[in-house]
Amino acid sequence: MRIDRTTLNRNIKPLIEAGFIEVNAGVDPRSRQILLTAEGKSVIYVWKIVRQERWMKREKQM
Structure with a gap:
């Protein structure tokens, strides 16, 4: 990869x-x-959980 x-x-x-x-x-x-x-791995794990919760909340609002 060239950056x-x-x-x-x-x-x-x-x-x-x-x-x-x-x-x-x-x-x-x-x-x-x-x-x-x-x-770093734990932060990504927590981020995935939060992202999923927000996605589900958004889906319920629609």
Whole structure:
């Protein structure tokens, strides 16, 4: 995937600082591996629940 390095860094920096993702060295010295942390996974889990609840609420209103 080709993404401008400055754009990518600007977008993931808040996620790293919040502890949601971590960046490790990749197989190739030019690459990086971006992983979800346990906290990041829990945030996604909660987000999915909230999204589903909002969707169901919206459906009931229609």
